[in-house]
Amino acid sequence: MTSLFSIVLAAILGLLAVASAIGFILQRRATEPGSIATVQNLNARIRSWWIMVAVLGGAILLGETSTVVLFAFLSFMALREFWTLTPSRRGDHLALFLSFFVVLPIHYVLLGTEWYGLFSIFIPVYAFLILPAVATLTGDVNEFLARSARVQWGLMLTVYSISHAPALLMLETGTSPALLLVYLVVVVQLSDVFQYVWGKLLGKHRFSPNISPSKTIEGLVGGGASAILVGTLLYRLTPFSPLQAMAISTVIVVAGFFGGFVLSAIKRDLNAKDWGYVIEGHGGVLDRLDSITFAAPLFFHIVRYWFT
Amino acid sequence: MIAPIRRLLVLFVRILIGARSEWRGCAPDPVSRIYFANHNSHIDTVAVMAALPYQVRRMTHPVAARDYWGTSAFRRFIAEKCLRAVLIDRKPPPDTDPLAPVERVLEEGRSILIFPEGTRSTTDEIAPFRSGIFRLAGRFPNVDLVPIHLDNLQRILPKGSMLIVPITCTARFGKPLRVEPGEEKAEFLARARATVIELADGGPAA
Numbered sequence: 001m002t003s004l005f006s007i008v009l010a011a012i013l014g015l016l017a018v019a020s021a022i023g024f025i026l027q028r029r030a031t032e033p034g035s036i037a038t039v040q041n042l043n044a045r046i047r048s049w050w051i052m053v054a055v056l057g058g059a060i061l062l063g064e065t066s067t068v069v070l071f072a073f074l075s076f077m078a079l080r081e082f083w084t085l086t087p088s089r090r091g092d093h094l095a096l097f098l099s100f101f102v103v104l105p106i107h108y109v110l111l112g113t114e115w116y117g118l119f120s121i122f123i124p125v126y127a128f129l130i131l132p133a134v135a136t137l138t139g140d141v142n143e144f145l146a147r148s149a150r151v152q153w154g155l156m157l158t159v160y161s162i163s164h165a166p167a168l169l170m171l172e173t174g175t176s177p178a179l180l181l182v183y184l185v186v187v188v189q190l191s192d193v194f195q196y197v198w199g200k201l202l203g204k205h206r207f208s209p210n211i212s213p214s215k216t217i218e219g220l221v222g223g224g225a226s227a228i229l230v231g232t233l234l235y236r237l238t239p240f241s242p243l244q245a246m247a248i249s250t251v252i253v254v255a256g257f258f259g260g261f262v263l264s265a266i267k268r269d270l271n272a273k274d275w276g277y278v279i280e281g282h283g284g285v286l287d288r289l290d291s292i293t294f295a296a297p298l299f300f301h302i303v304r305y306w307f308t
Numbered sequence: 309m310i311a312p313i314r315r316l317l318v319l320f321v322r323i324l325i326g327a328r329s330e331w332r333g334c335a336p337d338p339v340s341r342i343y344f345a346n347h348n349s350h351i352d353t354v355a356v357m358a359a360l361p362y363q364v365r366r367m368t369h370p371v372a373a374r375d376y377w378g379t380s381a382f383r384r385f386i387a388e389k390c391l392r393a394v395l396i397d398r399k400p401p402p403d404t405d406p407l408a409p410v411e412r413v414l415e416e417g418r419s420i421l422i423f424p425e426g427t428r429s430t431t432d433e434i435a436p437f438r439s440g441i442f443r444l445a446g447r448f449p450n451v452d453l454v455p456i457h458l459d460n461l462q463r464i465l466p467k468g469s470m471l472i473v474p475i476t477c478t479a480r481f482g483k484p485l486r487v488e489p490g491e492e493k494a495e496f497l498a499r500a501r502a503t504v505i506e507l508a509d510g511g512p513a514a
Contacts, residue, residue, distance in 0.1 A: 076474075080326070080474050080475060080476060081476070083463075083473070083475050084326075084460065084475050084476040088463055090466055093463070093466060093469055093471065093473060094471065096463075096473045096475075097471040097472075097473050100473060100474055276476070277328065
């Protein structure tokens with residue numbers, strides 16, 4: 001894996017260098033207040049990309065354990081962002097405490113020890129049954145169904161779904177599992193970046209102003225097609241043939257798009273613009289991982305079913 | 309020896325509950341001030357201290373209740389050594405002035421952090437302010453009083469629970485106020501309380 005992985009990492013760092021250079025030139029050219037703000041945000045995003053690539057690349061280079069620990073931490077941050085915006089009542093306190101400090105760690109330990117059977121049902125079955133049971137002990141029936149649903153959604157989105165990205169490391173496909181993770185992350189994130197670039201350059205028709213005012217049809221089509229093209233060309237990282245890579249990238253891109261869309265809908269419902277503030281220019285961890293929440297489980301199961 | 313422990317405590321609190329700061333009504337200048345905040349949980353003192361930038365934090369002394377923070381060696385260590393707290397008696401013996409140590413801090417040109425509700429409220433409602441803040445404001449007319457609103461602490465560590473849920477807490481710093489000439493105690497306390505409530509609703513942007 002090392003040689004292929006180093007090539008991919010070098011390519012990404014090269015791309016970032018080009019992006020930084022373009023950002024620098026744009027910054028010197030921008031004159032109107034509106035375009036200055038856009039360029040500043042663009043450059044903040046690029047700076048954050050350097051950090052994100054360094055953190056994820058470093059974790060993958062260090063090995064499987066550090067990758068799993070990194071994703072456990074990202075899930076923790078994402079779950080915190082989810083609950084910072086989502087209302088909860090006193091009666092949810094114990095269920096929330098258990099979500100953060102019992103369910104999340106156990107789920108990632110099951111992942112780290114590759115106990116796949118329990119890993120795949122722990123949150124959908126056991127947490128699903130136990131957490132509402134715990135919540136009944138406080139006797140607060142106010143909005144009980146909605147509250148239990150929020151607790152479960154928080155875990156499913158930020159812990160269960162996201163963990164399917166590092167879960168790729170436990171699949172034996174004959175190729176390097178770390179490269180599968182890199183492939184997923186590259187296609188999903190490039191799709192987001194391409195959609196942003198296409199949208200800024202050519203975007204006219206809003207896809208759904210209610211949910212995501214910045215998403216345009218031009219951005220979606222152009223960005224999605226570009227990401228699928230890259231996903232097809234990168235087939236050598238994977239056990240897929242070029243045609244399979246194209247089909248699978250399409251699934252990743254469409255799922256990623258709806259991941260971003262569903263999480264935006266939740267944000268609008270909660271009257272928020274961003275999930276958090278820790279990643280400069282992007283918002284929160286969940287703003288960056290929203291596409292992964294939908295793409296990771298689908299990609300994981302496609303690979304697990306057909307390629308192991 | 310104590311400095312790294314203080315840093316670690318701040319880092320730990322920031323990882324656990326974010327302790328983010330939003331300076332809406334003033335800048336984080338290292339000048340002598342009376343910070344006052346709403347009081348929901350035992351960690352609000354640590355939350356504000358972790359939200360302050362280093363230059364401000366090092367000159368700010370939270371005022372804490374001796375009947376809680378002075379009851380065990382560990383709590384006393386956290387309060388007095390890590391947070392540089394001034395411990396006061398909530399039910400002082402007659403003929404003593406519980407605010408005397410607080411005034412000494414302000415006389416030295418340093419800042420204090422107080423919770424004028426006196427006790428942790430159990431609801432989202434902010435309780436009426438007790439009069440200590442009015443007395444301090446009267447004795448130090450040239451010191452700005454800066455309102456702080458802490459959100460989510462009710463959900464992070466509610467009264468009656470020992471379990472911390474790591475939701476993000478944001479400390480919003482409002483516009484400084486002082487006692488107006490001729491302003492009555494009740495009037496001032498109500499006005500100070502209103503500035504904190506205003507910050508709770510999102511408040512006017514800086």
